Amino acid sequence: MLSAAELADMRAVQTLTFDQVATVTRRVLTPDGTGGQTASNTTSSLPCRVAPASGMQRMMLGAQYAESQVWKVTFAAGADVRMTDRIAVAGHSLEVVAVLGAESRETARVTLGVERI
Numbered sequence: 408m409l410s411a412a413e414l415a416d417m418r419a420v421q422t423l424t425f426d427q428v429a430t431v432t433r434r435v436l437t438p439d440g441t442g443g444q445t446a447s448n449t450t451s452s453l454p455c456r457v458a459p460a461s462g463m464q465r466m467m468l469g470a471q472y473a474e475s476q477v478w479k480v481t482f483a484a485g486a487d488v489r490m491t492d493r494i495a496v497a498g499h500s501l502e503v504v505a506v507l508g509a510e511s512r513e514t515a516r517v518t519l520g521v522e523r524i
Contacts, residue, residue, distance in 0.1 A: 409512060414512060414514070417514045418483065418484050418514050418515070420514075421481070421483065421484070421514050421515045422454065422483055424456050424481075425454035425455050425456050425481075425482075425483070426456055427454070427455050427456060427457055427496050427497050428452050428453065428454055428455070428496070429452070429453050429454075429455045429457075429480060429482070429494050429495065429496035430450055430451075430452055430494070430495040430496070431450065431451050431452075431453055431487075431488055431492050431493070431494055432448050432449070432450045432492065432493040432494075432495070433448065433449050433450075433489065433491075433492045433493075434446055434447075434448055434491070435447050435448065435449050451487070453482050453483070453486055453488070454482070454483065455480050455481055455482045455496060456480075456481050457478055457479070457480050457481075457496055457497050457499070458478070458479050458481075459476075459477070459478060459479070460477035460478060460479045460519055461479070464477065464479060464505075464507075464519055465477050467505065467519075468504060468505060468519065472504065472521055475521045475522060476521070476522035477504075477519055477520070477521055477522075478499060478501055478519070478520050478521075478522065479517060479518070479519055479520075480494055480496060480501065480517075480518045480519075480520055481515045481516070481517050481518075482515065482516040482517075482518070483515065483516065484513045484514055484515055484516055485513070485516065486516040488503060488506060488516060488518050489503065489506065490503050490504065490505065490506060491503060493523075494518070494520050499520075499522055500522065500523050501520030501521060501522060501523065502520060502521050502523050503518050503519070503520050504519055504520065504521050505518065505519040506518050507519070
């Protein structure tokens, strides 16, 4: 079993590989006081790294994204990135379609994003 110190060291090594900064945009619905909701967007800037998704990761997504460009965007462990968030990074505009490894011993938060035109 990993100690807390070993896990912290592994997470620190991951952050050394982050050579990009992503703008993560999330749509937020707020009650408008009359029974409806008002939509707005929140944004945050997070360090990350970007790479094309592997064949296995693409297979996990299934046929729905077979013709789409899929990117793997890796953030620090515990980063608040969710499905349907939008990520702008390295000239790409992505919609998050999967968040991998969200567990207690994660060393990085890995997301899969589909290029949106």
